[in-house]
Amino acid sequence: MKIIMLGAPGAGKGTQALMIAKKYNIPHISTGDIFRANIKEGTELGKKAKSYMDKGELVPDELVVDLVVDRLGMDDAKAGYVLDGFPRTIPQAEALDKALESVGDKVDYAIDIAVPDENIISRMSGRRACVSCGGTYHIVNIPPKKEGICDVCGGKLILRDDDKEETVKNRLSVYHKQTQPLIDYYSRKGILKSVDGTCEMEQVFKSITDILG
Ligand code: AP5
Ligand code: MG
Ligand code: ZN
Numbered sequence: 001m002k003i004i005m006l007g008a009p010g011a012g013k014g015t016q017a018l019m020i021a022k023k024y025n026i027p028h029i030s031t032g033d034i035f036r037a038n039i040k041e042g043t044e045l046g047k048k049a050k051s052y053m054d055k056g057e058l059v060p061d062e063l064v065v066d067l068v069v070d071r072l073g074m075d076d077a078k079a080g081y082v083l084d085g086f087p088r089t090i091p092q093a094e095a096l097d098k099a100l101e102s103v104g105d106k107v108d109y110a111i112d113i114a115v116p117d118e119n120i121i122s123r124m125s126g127r128r129a130c131v132s133c134g135g136t137y138h139i140v141n142i143p144p145k146k147e148g149i150c151d152v153c154g155g156k157l158i159l160r161d162d163d164k165e166e167t168v169k170n171r172l173s174v175y176h177k178q179t180q181p182l183i184d185y186y187s188r189k190g191i192l193k194s195v196d197g198t199c200e201m202e203q204v205f206k207s208i209t210d211i212l213g
Pocket of ligand 3: 131133134150151153154
């Protein structure tokens with residue numbers, strides 16, 4: 001099963017993608033997580049990506065596409081995957097389709113998690129992310145059992161650098177301009193499924209598993 005997660009920043013792509021990956025036993029591939037890992041390790045890619053991410057801008061397509069195509073070619077991705085944060089522009093979507101077509105493959109579902117902009121800011125300011133496993137919490141909506149500590153791996157929970165209010169506002173505007181057109185793109189291909197992302201996390205997950213089976 002090959003799944004793409006669509007949705008605004010903070011819609012819950014990462015939260016749902018982790019649950020999907022666990023239930024269907026497929027890897028969760030998040031370009032945001034890959035960039036953050038590179039920033040932490042101080043790689044060249046990390047240095048380049050950080051300058052865009054801190055402003056809430058997208059990292060240029062040429063730094064993203066090959067990275068994802070390589071990752072999808074790895075053994076653990078043969079049976080499927082859930083892609084979170086990619087594609088994010090029409091050229092990325094076209095590059096993905098081309099790479100998959102060349103090996104006789106295609107995406108099965110593009111799941112759009114719909115959440116209005118008004119809900120996003122408060123979600124982001126309350127978000128805490130695990131530095132070790134990428135697990136995501138919310139100080140009010142989805143708190144960890146122990147404050148500041150990841151339930152899953154015991155890692156430290158932090159506020160992401162790009163979750164400051166001004167940066168979130170720019171990420172939303174970049175989303176509307178560059179990423180939202182993908183909803184039409186996948187709708188035309190007949191694989192778009194939209195779910196209401198404003199309900200509780202478990203309810204959103206149920207809507208998704210009703211679609212995936
Ligand atoms: P990325 O890491 O992908 O960030 P994003 O798309 O802005 O999305 P987020 O991770 O912020 O939100 P999410 O939808 O995963 O929500 P979450 O589950 O955490 O990308 C970061 C940056 O990297 C980009 O800005 C760009 O610069 C760069 N980048 C990455 N990929 C790229 C690409 N392909 N091309 C170019 N550049 C790229 O949930 C949010 C909060 O809400 C959490 O606190 C969570 O606990 C809470 N929550 C979740 N579900 C619910 C619910 N149902 N009810 C209440 N609260 C909930
Ligand atoms: Mg995420
Ligand atoms: Zn963790």
